[in-house]
Amino acid sequence: MSTRNKIHLREDQLPEAWYNILPHLPNQPAPALNPQTLQPVGPADLEPIFPLEVIRQEYSPDVWVPIPEPVREVYKLWRPTPLFRARGLEKALDTPAAIYYKYEGGSPSGSHKPNTAVPQAYYNQQQGVKRITTETGAGQWGCALAFASQHFGLTCEIYMVKVSYEQKPYRRVLMNTWGADVYPSPSNRTESGRRILAADPDCAGSLGIAISEAVELAAQSPDTKYSLGSVLNHVLMHQTVIGQECIKQLDEENIIPDIVIAPFGGGSNFAGISFPFLHMNLTKGTNIRCIAAEPTSCPKLTRGVFRYDFGDTAGFTPLLPMYTLGHDFVPARIHAGGLRYHGAGAIVSQLLKDKLIEAQAVDQISAFESGVLFARTEGIIPAPEANHGIAVAISEAKKAKEEGRKKTILFNLCGHGHFDMSSYEAYFSGKLESHELSQAEIDEAIGKLHTPEVPAQ
Amino acid sequence: MSTRNKIHLREDQLPEAWYNILPHLPNQPAPALNPQTLQPVGPADLEPIFPLEVIRQEYSPDVWVPIPEPVREVYKLWRPTPLFRARGLEKALDTPAAIYYKYEGGSPSGSHKPNTAVPQAYYNQQQGVKRITTETGAGQWGCALAFASQHFGLTCEIYMVKVSYEQKPYRRVLMNTWGADVYPSPSNRTESGRRILAADPDCAGSLGIAISEAVELAAQSPDTKYSLGSVLNHVLMHQTVIGQECIKQLDEENIIPDIVIAPFGGGSNFAGISFPFLHMNLTKGTNIRCIAAEPTSCPKLTRGVFRYDFGDTAGFTPLLPMYTLGHDFVPARIHAGGLRYHGAGAIVSQLLKDKLIEAQAVDQISAFESGVLFARTEGIIPAPEANHGIAVAISEAKKAKEEGRKKTILFNLCGHGHFDMSSYEAYFSGKLESHELSQAEIDEAIGKLHTPEVPAQ
Numbered sequence: 001m002s003t004r005n006k007i008h009l010r011e012d013q014l015p016e017a018w019y020n021i022l023p024h025l026p027n028q029p030a031p032a033l034n035p036q037t038l039q040p041v042g043p044a045d046l047e048p049i050f051p052l053e054v055i056r057q058e059y060s061p062d063v064w065v066p067i068p069e070p071v072r073e074v075y076k077l078w079r080p081t082p083l084f085r086a087r088g089l090e091k092a093l094d095t096p097a098a099i100y101y102k103y104e105g106g107s108p109s110g111s112h113k114p115n116t117a118v119p120q121a122y123y124n125q126q127q128g129v130k131r132i133t134t135e136t137g138a139g140q141w142g143c144a145l146a147f148a149s150q151h152f153g154l155t156c157e158i159y160m161v162k163v164s165y166e167q168k169p170y171r172r173v174l175m176n177t178w179g180a181d182v183y184p185s186p187s188n189r190t191e192s193g194r195r196i197l198a199a200d201p202d203c204a205g206s207l208g209i210a211i212s213e214a215v216e217l218a219a220q221s222p223d224t225k226y227s228l229g230s231v232l233n234h235v236l237m238h239q240t241v242i243g244q245e246c247i248k249q250l251d252e253e254n255i256i257p258d259i260v261i262a263p264f265g266g267g268s269n270f271a272g273i274s275f276p277f278l279h280m281n282l283t284k285g286t287n288i289r290c291i292a293a294e295p296t297s298c299p300k301l302t303r304g305v306f307r308y309d310f311g312d313t314a315g316f317t318p319l320l321p322m323y324t325l326g327h328d329f330v331p332a333r334i335h336a337g338g339l340r341y342h343g344a345g346a347i348v349s350q351l352l353k354d355k356l357i358e359a360q361a362v363d364q365i366s367a368f369e370s371g372v373l374f375a376r377t378e379g380i381i382p383a384p385e386a387n388h389g390i391a392v393a394i395s396e397a398k399k400a401k402e403e404g405r406k407k408t409i410l411f412n413l414c415g416h417g418h419f420d421m422s423s424y425e426a427y428f429s430g431k432l433e434s435h436e437l438s439q440a441e442i443d444e445a446i447g448k449l450h451t452p453e454v455p456a457q
Numbered sequence: 458m459s460t461r462n463k464i465h466l467r468e469d470q471l472p473e474a475w476y477n478i479l480p481h482l483p484n485q486p487a488p489a490l491n492p493q494t495l496q497p498v499g500p501a502d503l504e505p506i507f508p509l510e511v512i513r514q515e516y517s518p519d520v521w522v523p524i525p526e527p528v529r530e531v532y533k534l535w536r537p538t539p540l541f542r543a544r545g546l547e548k549a550l551d552t553p554a555a556i557y558y559k560y561e562g563g564s565p566s567g568s569h570k571p572n573t574a575v576p577q578a579y580y581n582q583q584q585g586v587k588r589i590t591t592e593t594g595a596g597q598w599g600c601a602l603a604f605a606s607q608h609f610g611l612t613c614e615i616y617m618v619k620v621s622y623e624q625k626p627y628r629r630v631l632m633n634t635w636g637a638d639v640y641p642s643p644s645n646r647t648e649s650g651r652r653i654l655a656a657d658p659d660c661a662g663s664l665g666i667a668i669s670e671a672v673e674l675a676a677q678s679p680d681t682k683y684s685l686g687s688v689l690n691h692v693l694m695h696q697t698v699i700g701q702e703c704i705k706q707l708d709e710e711n712i713i714p715d716i717v718i719a720p721f722g723g724g725s726n727f728a729g730i731s732f733p734f735l736h737m738n739l740t741k742g743t744n745i746r747c748i749a750a751e752p753t754s755c756p757k758l759t760r761g762v763f764r765y766d767f768g769d770t771a772g773f774t775p776l777l778p779m780y781t782l783g784h785d786f787v788p789a790r791i792h793a794g795g796l797r798y799h800g801a802g803a804i805v806s807q808l809l810k811d812k813l814i815e816a817q818a819v820d821q822i823s824a825f826e827s828g829v830l831f832a833r834t835e836g837i838i839p840a841p842e843a844n845h846g847i848a849v850a851i852s853e854a855k856k857a858k859e860e861g862r863k864k865t866i867l868f869n870l871c872g873h874g875h876f877d878m879s880s881y882e883a884y885f886s887g888k889l890e891s892h893e894l895s896q897a898e899i900d901e902a903i904g905k906l907h908t909p910e911v912p913a914q
Contacts, residue, residue: 006533008468076463077541077836084534088608106563108836110875150833151545170878177832177881375634376607379534379565418567418875421627424634 009080017064019240029346032318057234083249088377097400111415113144116238121148135210139171141229146180159185162205185210208313230266239272261411264292267345273412293388301359363434368427383415466537474521476697486803489775514691540706545834554857568872570601573695578605592667596628598686603637616642619662642667665770687723688802696729718868721749724802730869750845758816820891825884840872
């Protein structure tokens with residue numbers, strides 16, 4: 001075993017194509033449906049809101065989709081990203097497991113999100129689009145799209161969940177620094193925002209509402225498109241540079257991991273690291289466990305229902321087959337980080353339904369406890385989202401110790417927590433709360449859903 | 458010319474020794490003096506507050522001082538750091554100059570400061586020290602020492618300038634996350650703090666006061682030592698890994714820069730990048746201009762006096778020969794970032810006196826204007842300190858355009874601004890102020906000095 005703590009790749013080892021898992025799935029996800037007609041949504045239906053190349057990729061049957069050279073050039077600002085052996089954490093846990101983590105926090109915006117923001121901005125620019133709209137919660141995605149839009153000379157308009165806009169001003173200032181316009185959502189700038197404000201002027205907002213606002217604006221103007229930071233196939237695919245690099249890096253140590261872990265919001269972080277390993281499971285006979293780490297306050301994978309649902313609150317998006325808590329589920333305000341989205345992407349949902357991946361829910365206090373142990377042993381301050389993945393990695397390393405087995409555990413350290421120190425402060429002062437939903441709350445959230453069932457395959 | 462934007466080194470190219478410029482100086486700095494006896498301070502005088510190896514390095518006659526392997530191992534968490542060609546910035550400026558920047562913001566604490574915090578913590582641990590005390594202003598240094606102390610299992614006690622402690626809670630939380638204890642200075646925990654609070658209970662604090670508190674505690678207890686983040690010879694030497702890496706990186710492009718620029722607080726940032734290039738000037742006949750960028754609100758290099766002065770406010774430290782504004786100079790509160798220290802290190806002061814380096818003062822608003830242009834063209838959000846260096850780089854690139862000359866400009870992007878977004882917010886909202894001291898203010902500050910003149914050489 002090498003004693004190297006950091007495994008770096010050369011720039012020329014940056015992946016040349018994204019991996020599209022869709023053709024390899026044993027069962028294809030049910031098609032997205034038009035909510036009015038309940039007929040499958042085709043590429044043409046998406047043209048008002050997405051650029052053509054993005055739509056093509058959403059439906060692509062190709063296993064490998066080439067990364068355009070201008071996108072690779074921007075990636076090279078921070079990619080390939082380092083893979084670390086967590087020797088400090090291993091020692092603190094006294095575990096026989098080898099723990100590795102991929103660090104995506106070195107990107108300009110501090111998370112994995114630019115991996116898809118950059119190509120999306122590029123394809124929009126290539127098509128002559130002038131303005132991109134999007135939503136953001138804690139702000140990781142908004143920052144990434146602001147950075148990417150600035151790079152390709154596009155105007156960027158961001159609808160930020162109001163409670164985050166007010167409580168987390170610094171990510172907003174970061175977006176402003178990259179030239180983006182940021183509005184608290186619900187806003188008065190859209191029909192959907194005005195409708196919600198009329199019913200509840202103090203509405204704290206949600207990702208679903210902010211998506212409605214951003215999509216509404218894109219649909220109204222031919223030179224404006226919408227960009228999504230998770231859930232959809234093309235977004236998940238763009239993130240696969242993460243896992244591809246991990247495979248090359250672990251290969252240098254002659255290692256195939258036993259377990260791959262990532263935090264789970266809409267699925268892009270998890271897909272990014274796990275899909276290239278699932279590729280090995282699906283085509284090369286490996287048996288790597290891939291575990292999605294979600295918060296107990298928003299547990300769509302572990303306690304949600306598999307059903308057609310909208311991606312947004314107002315119902316502008318197509319109906320997607322997903323594990324969901326219902327499109328108007330609003331997570332408790334206690335939750336510090338992202339991962340607050342009500343549903344999971346169609347591919348990831350299908351993988352879970354087919355038992356090709358696993359999911360675990362982590363409560364917020366355990367997540368921060370794990371994050372602080374990580375910071376003290378490895379030096380990097382993780383984002384609250386990342387803490388959920390770290391908690392699962394620690395739990396699996398402890399199991400390895402109980403079992404006396406030398407497992408290799410890999411997790412995605414998807415971003416740094418530099419803009420989340422108020423959450424750490426709350427944790428240290430005992431003010432951070434955990435929230436586990438009661439079965440009645442889950443039943444109530446899901447009971448409101450009147451969307452179609454996903455037909456059995 | 459290569460089209461690569463990022464020049465990376467392999468881990469095995471990490472420098473194996475620090476560069477000590479002292480033996481190469483044409484004129485040695487005058488010795489530090491004991492303030493009571495006015496006799497030169499010898500190594501033994503420093504033993505109560507520094508570990509032996511640090512003292513040895515402070516006086517070392519060796520040109521190259523080997524970096525211990527355990528220190529190199531920690532360096533490898535983020536070193537070698539990347540060197541970027543600023544093509545986006547060059548394009549925006551339409552300059553014939555090639556602009557390169559070394560990015561030190563990828564360290565765990567986000568600046569160049571761990572380059573010296575790590576060896577200092579290591580040498581203390583080796584000597585059996587249990588606790589390190591230090592001061593911090595904006596928090597960059599405190600974070601670095603908290604991280605390094607945590608790594609080597611030492612207790613870390615940090616005196617943070619009160620106005621920063623109150624206005625910048627997030628760097629404090631970062632220090633807490635790495636297990637350090639942070640106190641607002643002046644505090645009631647030391648004699649010097651109590652004396653100042655008795656005279657002025659609302660005292661906002663200064664670096665000089667915080668140094669007095671930290672040094673006082675170290676002097677009282679044999680298992681406690683003090684650690685300084687700039688000014689002294691050993692600190693500057695530890696930072697030379699920066700410039701050494703730059704030389705290797707530029708060498709890959711067959712480039713010797715015309716101009717090397719860094720922000721200037723006490724000198725460690727500037728020394729880190731410039732001393733290895735000054736080594737070339739002093740021993741190989743190159744003529745590289747090295748420019749220190751200081752704030753107009755604390756202009757010791759451009760408007761201060763060359764004289765013996767204390768490193769702290771209370772007068773606990775030896776008298777050092779330095780460019781200074783006087784040890785009780787308190788910069789205007791308007792200033793957002795670091796660089797607020799009253800004096801410059803002895804070596805850097807001697808270099809300036811001998812006209813081997815240059816200095817320029819930058820006002821705060823110009824600095825932020827430059828920083829925002831940089832963020833929008835290069836993607837990285839710079840620390841306010843770093844913005845001063847960027848401003849000088851931009852000014853030199855504009856001169857190159859006027860002169861129609863293809864110069865190569867290198868600057869040290871010493872840290873990211875993730876914990877300084879409130880300053881960016883102030884800049885965007887027009888609330889950020891610049892402050893240029895009047896001649897009367899300068900005269901008043903310097904007029905208070907009753908310390909000895911430095912004898913002519």
